[in-house]
Amino acid sequence: xxxxxxxxxxxxxxxxxxxxxxxxxxxxxxxxxxxxxxxxxxxxxxxxxxxxxxxxxxxxxxxxxxxxxxxxxxxxxxxxxxxxxxxxxxxxxxxxxxxxxxxxxxxxxxxxxxxxxxxxxxxxxxxxxxxxxxxxxxxxxxxxxxxxxxxxxxxxxxxxxxxxxxxxxxxxxxxxxxxxxxxxxxxxxxxxxxxxxxxxxxxxxxxxxxxxxxxxxxxxxxxxxxxxxxxxxxxxxxxxxxxxxxxxxxxxxxxxxxxxxxxxxxxxxxxxxxxxxxxxxxxxxxxxxxxxxxxxxxxxxxxxxxxxxxxxxxxxxxxxxxxxxxxxxxxxxxxxxxxxxxxxxxxxxxxxxxxxxxxxxxxxxxxxxxxxxxxxxxxxxxxxxxxxxxxxxxxxxxxxxxxxxxxxxxxxxxxxxxxxxxxxxxxxxxxxxxxxxxxxxxxxxxxxxxxxxxxxxxxxxxxxxxxxxxxxxxxxxxxxxxxxxxxxxxxxxxxxxxxxxxxxxxxxxxxxxxxxxxxxxxxxxxxxxxxxxxxxxxxxxxxxxxxxxxxxxxxxxxxxxxxxxxxxxxxxxxxxxxxxxxxxxxxxxxxxxxxxxx
Amino acid sequence: xxxxxxxxxxxxxxxxxxxxxxxxxxxxxxxxxxxxxxxxxxxxxxxxxxxxxxxxxxxxxxxxxxxxxxxxxxxxxxxxxxxxxxxxxxxxxxxxxxxxxxxxxxxxxxxxxxxxxxxxxxxxxxxxxxxxxxxxxxxxxxxxxxxxxxxxxxxxxxxxxxxxxxxxxxxxxxxxxxxxxxxxxxxxxxxxxxxxxxxxxxxxxxxxxxxxxxxxxxxxxxxxxxxxxxxxxxxxxxxxxxxxxxxxxxxxxxxxxxxxxxxxxx
Numbered sequence: 005x006x007x008x009x010x011x012x013x014x015x016x017x018x019x020x021x022x023x024x025x026x027x028x029x030x031x032x033x034x035x036x037x038x039x040x041x042x043x044x045x046x047x048x049x050x051x052x053x054x055x056x057x058x059x060x061x062x063x064x065x066x067x068x069x070x071x072x073x074x075x076x077x078x079x080x081x082x083x084x085x086x087x088x089x090x091x092x093x094x095x096x097x098x099x100x101x102x103x104x105x106x107x108x109x110x111x112x113x114x115x116x117x118x119x120x121x122x123x124x125x126x127x128x129x130x131x132x133x134x135x136x137x138x139x140x141x142x143x144x145x146x147x148x149x150x151x152x153x154x155x156x157x158x159x160x161x162x163x164x165x166x167x168x169x170x171x172x173x174x175x176x177x178x179x180x181x182x183x184x185x186x187x188x189x190x191x192x193x194x195x196x197x198x199x200x201x202x203x204x205x206x207x208x209x210x211x212x213x214x215x216x217x218x219x220x221x222x223x224x225x226x227x228x229x230x231x232x233x234x235x236x237x238x239x240x241x242x243x244x245x246x247x248x249x250x251x252x253x254x255x256x257x258x259x260x261x262x263x264x265x266x267x268x269x270x271x272x273x274x275x276x277x278x279x280x281x282x283x284x285x286x287x288x289x290x291x292x293x294x295x296x297x298x299x300x301x302x303x304x305x306x307x308x309x310x311x312x313x314x315x316x317x318x319x320x321x322x323x324x325x326x327x328x329x330x331x332x333x334x335x336x337x338x339x340x341x342x343x344x345x346x347x348x349x350x351x352x353x354x355x356x357x358x359x360x361x362x363x364x365x366x367x368x369x370x371x372x373x374x375x376x377x378x379x380x381x382x383x384x385x386x387x388x389x390x391x392x393x394x395x396x397x398x399x400x401x402x403x404x405x406x407x408x409x410x411x412x413x414x415x416x417x418x419x420x421x422x423x424x425x426x427x428x429x430x431x432x433x434x435x436x437x438x439x440x441x442x443x444x445x446x447x448x449x450x451x452x453x454x455x456x457x458x459x460x461x462x463x464x465x466x467x468x469x470x471x472x473x474x475x476x477x478x479x480x481x482x483x484x485x486x487x488x489x490x491x492x493x494x495x496x497x498x499x500x501x502x503x504x505x506x507x508x509x510x511x512x513x514x515x516x517x518x519x520x521x522x523x524x525x526x527x528x529x530x531x532x533x534x535x536x537x538x539x540x541x542x543x544x545x546x547x548x549x550x551x552x553x554x555x556x557x558x559x560x561x562x563x564x565x566x567x568x569x570x571x572x573x574x575x576x577x578x579x580x581x582x583x584x585x586x587x588x589x590x591x592x593x594x595x596x597x598x599x600x601x602x
Numbered sequence: 603x604x605x606x607x608x609x610x611x612x613x614x615x616x617x618x619x620x621x622x623x624x625x626x627x628x629x630x631x632x633x634x635x636x637x638x639x640x641x642x643x644x645x646x647x648x649x650x651x652x653x654x655x656x657x658x659x660x661x662x663x664x665x666x667x668x669x670x671x672x673x674x675x676x677x678x679x680x681x682x683x684x685x686x687x688x689x690x691x692x693x694x695x696x697x698x699x700x701x702x703x704x705x706x707x708x709x710x711x712x713x714x715x716x717x718x719x720x721x722x723x724x725x726x727x728x729x730x731x732x733x734x735x736x737x738x739x740x741x742x743x744x745x746x747x748x749x750x751x752x753x754x755x756x757x758x759x760x761x762x763x764x765x766x767x768x769x770x771x772x773x774x775x776x777x778x779x780x781x782x783x784x785x786x787x788x789x790x791x792x793x794x795x796x797x798x799x800x801x802x803x804x805x806x807x808x809x810x811x812x813x814x815x816x817x818x819x820x821x822x823x824x825x826x827x828x829x830x831x832x833x834x835x836x837x838x839x840x841x842x843x844x845x846x847x848x849x850x851x852x853x854x855x856x857x858x859x860x861x862x863x864x865x866x867x868x
Contacts, residue, residue, distance in 0.1 A: 124753060125752075125753070125754060130828075131828050131829065131830065131831055131832070132828040135825070135827070135828065135830070201825070201827060201828070202825060203825050207779075207780055207824075207825070208779075209778065209779045209780065209796060210779040210780065210825070210826060210827060213778075213779065214827065297795075297796040297797035298796075302797070303780055303795055303796065303797070304795065304798070337671070337680055338673065338678065338679040338680050339679070339680030339681065339682075339683065340682055340683065340684045342683065342684070342685060342686075343684075343685045343690050344684065344685075345685075346685070346690055346694075368782060368791050368792050368793055368823075369793050369795070370792060370793045370795045370798050370800035373713075373717060376713055377710060377713060380705060380709050380710070380713070381705055384701045384704060384705045384709065385701055385705075387697065387700075387701050388694070388697050388698050388701055391693065391694075391697035392693075392694070394660060395690060395693045395694075398660065398663045398664070398667075399683075399685075399686070399689070399690075401663075401664070401667040401668075401671065402606075402663065402667055402671070403603065403606070403667075403671060403680055403681055403683065404667070404671050404680040405671065405672070405673035405674075405678040405679060405680045406667065406668065406671050406672045406673055407672075407673050408668075408672065416664065416668070419660070419664065420660075420661070420664065423656075423657065423660050423661075424657075427653045427656065427657060430649055430652075430653060430704065431646065431649050433709075434645060434649060434704065434708055434709050434712070435709055435712060435713045435716075436641065436642045436645045436708060436709075436712030436713065436715070436716060437642060437645050437646045437649060437708070437712075439642060439716070439789060439790045439791060439792075440639075440642055440646075440786070440789040440790065440791070442791065442823070443782060443784075443791070443823040443824060444823070504630060507630060507631065507632070507646075508630075508631075508632045508786070508817070509632055509786035509816055509817045509819075509821070511784065511821055511822075511823045513825040513830065514830060514831035515831050516752065516753060516831040516832065517753070517831070518753055518816030518819070519753055519816075520815070520816050521816070562676070591682065592679045592680055592682065593679045593680050593681050593682035593683075594682045
């Protein structure tokens with residue numbers, strides 16, 4: 005039996021056990037036994053456990069713990085993706101396919117939103133539906149942005165780039181992926197429980213009093229966070245302990261550094277959002293009243309805890325993509341990565357400061373005014389380490405020998421978009437200007453420039469760059485370029501006018517707006533539809549190339565890092581022998597320089 | 603190398619001049635109805651002016667490199683330049699100085715300006731409730747209440763009137779979930795939080811109305827449920843004499859029992 009099927013059956017059985025037990029306890033307490041909140045919540049945690057046991061925890065850890073022979077998952081062909089596979093390359097592809105699919109689904113929701121916003125007034129959905137679709141779009145995209153790059157490329161390429169045969173904890177790696185299906189299932193289920201209408205931020209008291217779908221959001225966010233923590237422990241351990249001989253910290257590729265610092269943030273901040281979710285959930289089901297002002301709770305506390313994770317989280321979204329960008333810029337300029345140490349210091353600085361800026365999301369929240377100044381200072385200070393990334397990027401392409409393949413186009417496009425994203429962010433960090441811009445379409449423009457224009461462009465740079473390595477086949481370069489140009493041009497045409505809309509009085513998260521903003525909104529919607537359509541080319545290119553693209557060589561780009569020193573795709577244990585690292589990964593233009601002997 | 607740098611420098615200066623001219627020439631801001639709003643727009647202009655040279659520098663270096671430094675054949679490699687220490691140090695100094703500068707002005711200076719005078723000639727108490735604004739003028743014993751009836755019927759909705767030239771203190775709270783009291787023409791918003799009274803001060807300047815521009819409206823800016831986009835009302839800034847007349851009219855309407863009978867649909 006495929007492990008996913010066994011996991012599903014065990015999950016259903018465990019859910020029912022948990023639900024019935026809760027109902028019995030409630031009945032014994034003289035309460036109505038079948039209250040949705042407590043019954044579903046306890047049932048979910050039982051079901052979640054049942055799922056993990058069925059999908060692989062029983063066969064591996066638990067059998068070992070009980071003194072039985074473990075039964076590691078073994079399968080070939082497509083079946084190997086449907087079980088507790090511990091090969092980091094399989095897990096990378098599992099993550100990749102799952103989250104690219106989720107990205108496209110959430111993008112379809114964005115198309116619906118732009119359809120509604122094309123004209124003022126109510127068109128295809130009512131405001132409640134709009135709020136639910138917007139919330140689902142936002143949350144799914146947040147999950148994609150946090151998870152896709154580390155999940156797909158971190159898992160696949162960190163071990164390869166440092167010359168390791170796998171991650172430090174392969175079974176934990178599989179666990180981190182198999183935690184995700186229950187979270188995805190909750191999202192699919194949420195519309196049947198009224199969805200939720202608080203956006204991805206889930207602010208109480210609204211999040212305490214609205215439909216039951218909110219509870220599923222709380223549980224899904226908690227579950228996803230668990231996966232982040234498990235994954236980041238693994239990345240840190242792998243990078244610290246599994247580097248090949250000679251792979252000193254000064255020779256570690258910049259993408260690995262970006263995953264390292266991303267993991268530091270994920271490991272230390274994610275707990276906070278988990279706590280925020282649980283507290284909100286308890287307010288809903290157990291009358292704890294942490295955030296319910298009617299019973300003496302304080303709504304602003306939620307925002308502090310939530311953003312204490314969720315601001316570092318935006319750097320979790322961007323750092324790995326910046327790593328890919330610098331990686332691609334160096335290799336496709338055939339020049340050493342400029343100011344390598346400074347770029348690493350930039351990542352370190354962003355990581356450290358990311359924990360100190362959260363309340364800039366709260367300048368208009370009613371928190372004490374005395375807090376505005378320090379948070380403005382830290383927020384504006386974070387532009388300095390971010391600037392070091394730009395120093396490295398510009399210094400790398402300067403005087404290089406640039407090759408304009410699709411990954412390079414995406415890396416350059418990302419640099420441009422992220423520049424606008426960074427500069428528009430300065431306006432939000434400035435207290436007086438933020439009084440006007442907070443919670444408007446300016447912010448929508450700003451964070452799509454950083455997360456879509458930055459993070460997701462980086463994701464696509466990575467997809468095109470590593471596609472030949474992961475699939476053993478070459479994508480169609482011409483279609484790749486068409487995809488880039490459509491995506492780049494229509495991305496900018498979609499999101500730049502949104503900044504103007506925000507400045508001119510269009511708030512975010514609304515299904516309607518003043519009629520005088522109709523013209524610009526119609527333009528934005530039409531541009532957004534072309535942007536959406538550009539992904540059809542991408543999907544076509546990926547599917548067709550994966551099935552019958554040209555067979556890729558081991559090193560089609562002629563670049564130096566270790567993942568290109570093995571076959572495409574790599575064999576099960578990556579390298580025939582342990583590689584010996586002799587020099588830096590970017591020694592272009594140095595006659596006779598060797599990065600590693602494989 | 604020298605020549606490339608010189609060309610980039612010249613292009614950067616030229617493009618920056620053009621960029622600054624554009625920033626100064628075009629007016630992308632909606633109408634202004636308060637001293638604070640003028641200050642905030644000025645802060646935004648300052649930021650645009652500071653951002654322009656940064657934007658043009660990155661774009662010029664990128665475009666020049668794309669044009670000038672393309673590989674002509676597959677085997678070509680760039681020079682083995684790992685770092686240019688003085689340039690990197692200079693970059694760090696300049697970006698740090700820029701961050702410090704814009705923290706001081708418009709950031710800190712603007713914060714001080716908004717804090718300068720916590721008093722108001724006119725007090726306006728705002729109570730937010732899904733999805734109404736209850737606006738009370740305690741000095742006049744008057745309350746007006748908005749209805750969530752949408753932009754199509756905005757002219758039927760309630761009006762928040764403010765006297766030109768007066769300093770207004772808004773005291774804002776909520777009875778259910780978090781809302782946000784935003785008047786785009788004042789360029790300010792603050793959340794309406796249950797269990798908390800938040801304040802916002804504005805020295806109102808010239809007359810203006812929703813009919814003129816939608817910036818003259820109260821708009822809920824914090825997602826508060828189904829009626830959120832319709833949680834708004836007209837704002838009219840009028841001469842003080844007219845304001846007194848408006849208060850009298852509203853009171854008469856209140857006595858006749860107008861106002862609350864019609865609920866919006868969602």
